[in-house]
Amino acid sequence: MERYDLVYRLYDEFDTKTVREYQEFVDLFPAVDSRVALEHWQSANEELERRKDEIRGEFATGETLAEVAARATRDQAFTALDLESKYGRAVNVLVLDVDETLRSAGGTDNEIPRETLHVLTEFHEAGVPIVICTGQTLENVKGFAIQGLGSEIVHSGKLSIVYEAGTGVFTPGHGADTKQLLYEELATEIRDVFDTVRSRVLPEAPEDIRRGCHLQGNEFNVTLKPNFETGSSRAREIIDEALVYVLELLADAVVGVTDVDVDDASAWTRTFYADQDPEIRSVLEGEGVHPDVSPADVPGELADVLERIDVAYYEADAAEIGSLELNKVVGVERALEVLGVEDPFALVMGDSKSDLRVMRWADEHDAGIAAAPEHASRETLDHVLHTDELVFDRGKSVDVLRTVYALNRLARLG
Incomplete structure (x- = not known):
């Protein structure tokens, strides 16, 4: 059966909204030392699996469709199908800005929402490297990355931090390539x-x-x-x-x-x-x-x-003054080299002109897709609207991440 027909059936015949609610509860349930609470979590998990089993039993590709239903809305799933039909491949690296992209002072108290962090851990578990690409200092980024994603992911060898908009790249677990000070490669007069x-x-x-x-x-x-x-x-x-x-x-x-x-x-x-x-x-x-x-x-x-x-x-x-020879594109290219991503197809998320450079690089090299919040700079928003229209509400980067999660699952169907 054609994939669009499968997804139509999935969302027409099953209560996918309830499946998603159970999945979110199970995923984000806080660690508490309470027997009653743990029993409640276990009951929800059992109900989630029962509902997924119904989907698994109905389709030959039921495992894939059950996971899509548990994480993506109908609109997100069809957007994912459109992206897979257009590009014919899955996203194999995430390139993510932080401020006003993953987190937003206007909508999330300047913290990365828990649901966003959880989806990022799922990408990591699926073997998709993560490149944090920001204008912030390295120490600031390391701090919230370890706090939000955990030390194990940060030091897994599959996460890289492009900091200060490309002046340096930090990729723990890669020996001599762990920290690269790209600004040291500039001409003496520029450094002066x-x-x-x-x-x-x-x-x-x-x-x-x-x-x-x-x-x-x-x-x-x-x-x-x-x-x-x-x-x-x-x-x-x-x-x-x-x-x-x-x-x-x-x-x-x-x-x-x-x-x-x-x-x-x-x-x-x-x-x-x-x-x-x-x-x-x-x-x-x-x-x-x-x-x-x-x-x-x-x-x-x-x-x-x-x-x-x-x-x-x-x-x-x-x-701010920075070097045009050291921008986020240069940093991302070096990060991908260290991570061993030889044929990148990235999800590039950002809101500013420095992020737009990475988006254009991905577009020119057929190396990915771009997404931006609705409050992004005008040029950035125009680029996203003229490519794949992956625009999300303030503080809701998780919506695009779930769409790409569904894209990667559906790409397996061939």
Whole structure:
């Protein structure tokens, strides 16, 4: 029987909603030292297996369909079928952003929901490697990964952390390849620029920026974060000021490794990045410092350096400089190499422009599918909508993970 017909029968003839409810209860039941509670869990588990057995007995592929029914809604199952029909293969690696993707301050108290963590453990048990791909520091990511997924998974050799948006890769259990500091491979003059900006960014900051921001504890990138609630009007004001200040420092630092005239470097640097990013231009115009200089007038020697340095503005959240030679794509490629994923077909989940680079890389290389939350950046959301429309509600990344879980199960049917 054709697979679509099988799935129609599954969801039309069986109470799959109740099966999913039992499965979720069994999976997420907290560890408690209570005989009554354990008996309740055992009773639910027995009922779950009874209902799955009914499905198993009805279809030749009953084991697969029972697992799909227990974890995916009707819509998720048919989306999974559409993806399998389009690509003809299962997802063999997860590439996942964290903030505002796996977790969301607006919907999950900035914690990764338990159901999301559980589905990730199921992918791990099925042999699917996990690449956490984030702008956060390594120590922050290691902490919540161990707390949420457990030390066994983190140190299994099947999990990698691409941190600081690609400046480093940490893959426990791989000997000399466990930690790779990709920024050490950059040219000396680029590293000198970052060293200079980092050493000056707080000591020389105007008082309002020094009081209103803190320097994130990165190994390489220079990131100013607000000392106010992310997303608040005060955070927006201070990060807008910080962006202008960071551009000024960057201009001075680049002068130190070139022969560009110091008097003109600031205006050229501002116009260079304003031309690159409309959000940066908007901030500079709002702060009254957008220069009356054409991007075409930027000296080639200055442009050659600036083209290798990324200035990122995250409204009411961060002002950052990073290396365009070290982005999430570079980090993901190195992580896949260490993990031994030679022919990747990834689920790439993220919300920002840095995640969009990975999504485009996957699309251009036929190496995966993309998913994003409904509040993702406009460009990211447009990409996802024009590919497979895998858009999920805030804090509900688990919905896409369950769809891909069903895809991987259904792909086995051939």
